[in-house]
Amino acid sequence: MTPLWDELQAHDVRLATVGDRLQVDAPAGFLTPEMRKRIAGNKAELLALLRGELPAAQADWPEEWRERFEERAAIMEYDGGLPRPEAERRAEVLVREAYRRTGKG
Numbered sequence: 001m002t003p004l005w006d007e008l009q010a011h012d013v014r015l016a017t018v019g020d021r022l023q024v025d026a027p028a029g030f031l032t033p034e035m036r037k038r039i040a041g042n043k044a045e046l047l048a049l050l051r052g053e054l055p056a057a058q059a060d061w062p063e064e065w066r067e068r069f070e071e072r073a074a075i076m077e078y079d080g081g082l083p084r085p086e087a088e089r090r091a092e093v094l095v096r097e098a099y100r101r102t103g104k105g
Helices: 002-012 032-043 043-053 061-077 085-100
Strands: 014-018 019-023
Touching: 002 014, 002 032, 002 043, 014 032, 014 043, 019 043, 032 043
Parallel strands: none
Antiparallel strands: 014 019
């Protein structure tokens, strides 16, 4: 799971997919402008998790997809100069999207 996903679950936020849209049902006062921005910035990842396109835990991904993730994260970190957590976040979104496009998810 991702830190944002865990945080949303801890606050009893319910997420659902409506086509390509993310529906968010949260307790009153939880959806601050900052939280809305975080959710919007992670929309693709949250949709992928909800659709079950790859298992939520990377450890449960097929080996080929874990290798793709590691390669992309390393490129973003070393060649792109991103901090490792940000590189991993972005790589996960890309790999989940690539998996979805294969029609397997």
